Amino acid sequence: MWFGHTVKAAAGACALGALLLVAGCGDDGDESSERPRSSRPDGSSADKNPSSATPRTSYPSPHLFDLTSAVPLPDEAEGGRQVTLHGTTAYVWSPESLQAVDTGTGAVLARVTPEREAAFKVTDVLRRAPRPPAVSGTGADAEVIALFLVKIPGSGTTPADYGLEIIGVEAATSRPAWRTEIVLPAWSRDRYLTLSAEVAGVENGIAVVRASNDDNEMTYAVNLSTHKTLWQKELAPWAVTGGAVVGPNVPDPYTERHLTAFDISTGRPLWTSRKSSGAASAREAGPHLVQFTGGWGIGDRFVQLLDARTGKVRSTIDGSFADMGCTYDGKAVIVCTGGGSPAYAFALDATSADLVWQLPDKATDRVAPSVTAVFNGAVYGKVTGTEGAGPVVLDSRTGLDIETSPGIAPVAVNGYVGIAPDSGSDTALAYRTTG
Known part of the structure; x- marks a missing residue:
């Protein structure tokens, strides 16, 4: 093992499905005020510029990107952090709208806005959702789930409120299919505390949405067919996977905390972790796994991969990797990566949890890239600090280089397109895949 770190497999197997780690890829946003728009009765607007007519080829695990095809995305894309891809369309979220952008031309295909007044503007950077838009379903049934904080006017002695407006947008047409609204608790009115909201995850036809301020948390599970709230809890939904939230x-970050899980459909309690920790955190590590990280300091940090439905420990990883994030590659392994100096990356077999490969590797004199995305058997990243450093694509099963000159290190990618920030700026650029 390298650096003296160990990765220990626990008893049992990890049955995993497809979920991305570092920057999602999805498969499909809004428009420039300089372009003519035509109104739609459904509350969206359409750009008169047609979608790119040039045929596009989808590559299962793209490893080449055309640098001459760079198309700027709207400023709200934030370097790619607020982008979800669906086919050749990039969906770009902001506090005021969801824009659908043709990645081949830059044309804004639609701009979806909440019916009520948005609570915050694009300039309210601190209140932006930390996760890009979520996608529910596949193929012709796929919907992009957009969430907005909105103002609900008061009347007479009834004070004004804040609410969540949830919109299901047809991924194929970029048109709103439905809307629903949730009125937030009275604590949301506290103007001295920062209010925020996000879609924490979508699974089994249910969207888990979160509203919070500095002192309060509320989670709602919304059925995407009936648009009704199934349950709500005072909970911070750190991970949504494997049918569990x-x-x-406890909400206080300065106390010892256990992880607790609830069934996504019913809100029924499923398990509470045996291990507790201060400074704890959790995140999805695959369709059936949760990464549980804790410990106050370097000496007592730990990382566990837990079964999302049962809470059973599937793998224990050396606490020195507490800054890592793990994801299923869509095929056979879980890729775990982290920054620091030097960067590191390793993969665990999705069935046995055995170590498959790791970087850096002194035996072969190979360093680890700073990983930007994982998609369908490919690991994308950048190598720094060595001669000839730059973007690279690795095979997620072997850890070997697939391509040493891919053109970019995408932060979001699918078969048609890769999104990467412009060098020296935060502008997100869309590049066509070519191989």
């Missing part, structure tokens, strides 16, 4: 059992 997982978060801390």
Whole structure:
């Protein structure tokens, strides 16, 4: 093992499905005020510029990107952090709208906005959702789930409120299919505390949405067919995977906390972790796994991969990797990566949890890239600090280089397109895949 770190497999197997780690890829946003728009009765607007007519080829695990095809995305894309891809369309979220952008031309195909007044503007950077838009379903049934904080006017002695407006947008047409609204608790009115909201995850036809301020948390599970709220809890939904919503059992970050899990459909309690920790955190590590990280300091940090439905420990990883994130590659392994100096990356077999490969590797004199995305058997990243450093694509099963000159290190990618920030700026650029 390298650096003296160990990766220990626990008894049992990890049955995993497809989920991305570092920057999602999805498969499909809004428009420039300089382009003519035509109104739609459904509350969206359409750009008169047609979608790119040039045929596009989808590559299962793209490893080449055309640098001459760079198309700027709207400023709200934030270097790619607020982008979800669906086919050749990039969906770009902001506090005021969801824009659908043709990645081949830059044309804004639609701009979806909430019916009520948005609570915050694009300039309210601190209140932006930390996760890009979520996608529910596949193929012709796929919907992009957009969430907005909105103002609900008061009347007479009834004070004004804040609410969540949830919109299901047809991924194929970029048109709103439905809308629903949730009125937030009275604590949301506290103007001295920062209010925020996000879609924490979508699974089994249910969207888990979160509203919070500095002192309060509320999670709602919304059925995407009936658009009704199934349940709500004072919970921070750190991970949504494997039919479970997982978060801390108490809100105070300065106390010892266990992880607790609830069934996504019913809100029924599923399990509470045996291990507790201060400074705890959790995140999805695959369709059936949760990464549980804790410990106050370097000496007592730990990382566990837990079964999302049962809470059973599937793998224990050396606490020195507490800054890592793990994801299923869509095929056979879980890729775990982290920054620091030097960067590191390793993969665990999705069935046995055995170590498959790791970087850096002194035996072969190979360093680890700083990973930007994982998609369908490929690991994308950048190598720094060595001669000839730059973007690279690795095979997620072997850890070997697939391509040493891919053109970019995408932060979001699918078969048609890769999104990467412009060098020296935060502008997100869309590049066509070519191989």
